[in-house]
Amino acid sequence: xxxxxxxxxxxxxxxxxxxxxxxxxxxxxxxxxxxxxxxxxxxxxxxxxxxxxxxxxxxxxxxxxxxxxxxxxxxxxxxxxxxxxxxxxxxxxxxxxxxxxxxxxxxxxxxxxxxxxxxxxxxxxxxxxxxxxxxxxxxxxxxxxxxxxxxxxxxxxxxxxxxxxxxxxxxxxxxxxxxxxxxxxxxxxxxxxxxxxxxxxxxxxxxxxxxxxxxxxxxxxxxxxxxxxxx
Numbered sequence: 001x002x003x004x005x006x007x008x009x010x011x012x013x014x015x016x017x018x019x020x021x022x023x024x025x026x027x028x029x030x031x032x033x034x035x036x037x038x039x040x041x042x043x044x045x046x047x048x049x050x051x052x053x054x055x056x057x058x059x060x061x062x063x064x065x066x067x068x069x070x071x072x073x074x075x076x077x078x079x080x081x082x083x084x085x086x087x088x089x090x091x092x093x094x095x096x097x098x099x100x101x102x103x104x105x106x107x108x109x110x111x112x113x114x115x116x117x118x119x120x121x122x123x124x125x126x127x128x129x130x131x132x133x134x135x136x137x138x139x140x141x142x143x144x145x146x147x148x149x150x151x152x153x154x155x156x157x158x159x160x161x162x163x164x165x166x167x168x169x170x171x172x173x174x175x176x177x178x179x180x181x182x183x184x185x186x187x188x189x190x191x192x193x194x195x196x197x198x199x200x201x202x203x204x205x206x207x208x209x210x211x212x213x214x215x216x217x218x219x220x221x222x223x224x225x226x227x228x229x230x231x
Contacts, residue, residue, distance in 0.1 A: 001032050001207060004183040006039040006171045007117075009097050009104075009131060011222035012075045012089045015121040017180035017193030019084060024199030030207060036108070036117045038101035038167040039179045041222055042094075050095030050132040071227075079125075088128045095132040101167075102160035103137050103151065112144055119144055178223035185210070192221045 005021060007014035025032045053072070057063045063071075072090030079087035100120055107116035119140060123129040130136040134155045141151035154160065171181060174189075182190040182199070184206040190199065221227070 001030065001185050001203075002035060003032055003185075003203070004035045004037055006037045006167070006176060006181045007179050008039050008041045008222065009100050009117075009120045009124060010092075010094055011041060011179055011227065012072070012079075012087075012125070013193040013222050013227055014180045015087070015125045016075070016079050016082060016084065017182075018117070018121065019079075019082060020193060020196050021180075021182060021199050023082075024196045024203060027196065028200055028203045028207075030203075032203065034114065036104065036113060037171065038104070038164045039171050039176070039181070040097055040101065040164070040168055041179070042096065043098070043165070043168075045096040047096045047098055048133050050093040050130065053090060053092050053094045056094045075227075084125070086127075087125050089125070092124070092128050093130065093132070097131065098161060098164060099134065099137055099155050099158075100131040101164040102155060102158065103141060105160040105163050106151070106154045107141070107144065107146060110146060112146065115144055116141075178221035180221065 003021070003025070005018060007018055009015075022034070025034060054065050054068045057068050058065060069090050075089050076087050079085065104113060104116045104120060107113050120131055123140060124131050129140075131140070134152060137155055138148050138151045142148045171179075174183075176191075178191065180191075180193060182202075184190065184202055188202055188206045190202050194202075
């Protein structure tokens with residue numbers, strides 16, 4: 001059974017949601033193919049440039065630094081409960097993620113897509129390393145056993161840029177405005193960083209009932225206007 005997952009790498013709910021989905025797939029225990037897709041929350045920022053998350057949110061959303069700290073601490077605490085620690089959100093940097101997505105697209109063609117997506121989340125949220133510039137991404141590619149010179153060629157040529165954009169357009173045509181977003185068996189939609197149990201329930205329903213109907217309630221998501229906390 002196929003599971004499609006749309007995320008942006010710097011979206012804190014995406015890192016958490018991806019982790020919980022993978023746990024659910026393991027717990028589900030049946031043959032599931034997880035396919036990663038790109039969804040850029042900000043396509044307009046300059047490529048190769050980053051700034052502190054708090055500064056970005058203050059400039060774009062008018063959110064005071066104290067409120068940013070409170071918001072991001074909540075996500076960090078939820079991630080810690082899921083075994084993701086450190087999970088650096090508030091003291092991180094934000095920027096255009098297009099090249100990181102392009103690296104993941106190339107890695108997928110090399111048979112290392114899943115490992116690259118995990119590595120991108122790990123170095124960004126776990127270590128607050130840059131995923132915004134060519135040299136940082138080349139280093140990451142080499143750490144995953146990929147050829148550094150070929151990775152640099154991929155990133156400087158931007159040959160996967162259109163593929164990454166189209167990934168997001170596919171989601172938008174389905175009405176998706178925030179991520180993470182999951183489509184199970186091409187028919188069951190699950191929005192947000194759902195608990196493991198909810199993902200397992202969705203996987204089980206899709207496996208047992210081959211009828212196009214269910215859309216599970218949304219939870220914590222990030223959209224172009226920012227990230228929401230679960231109710």
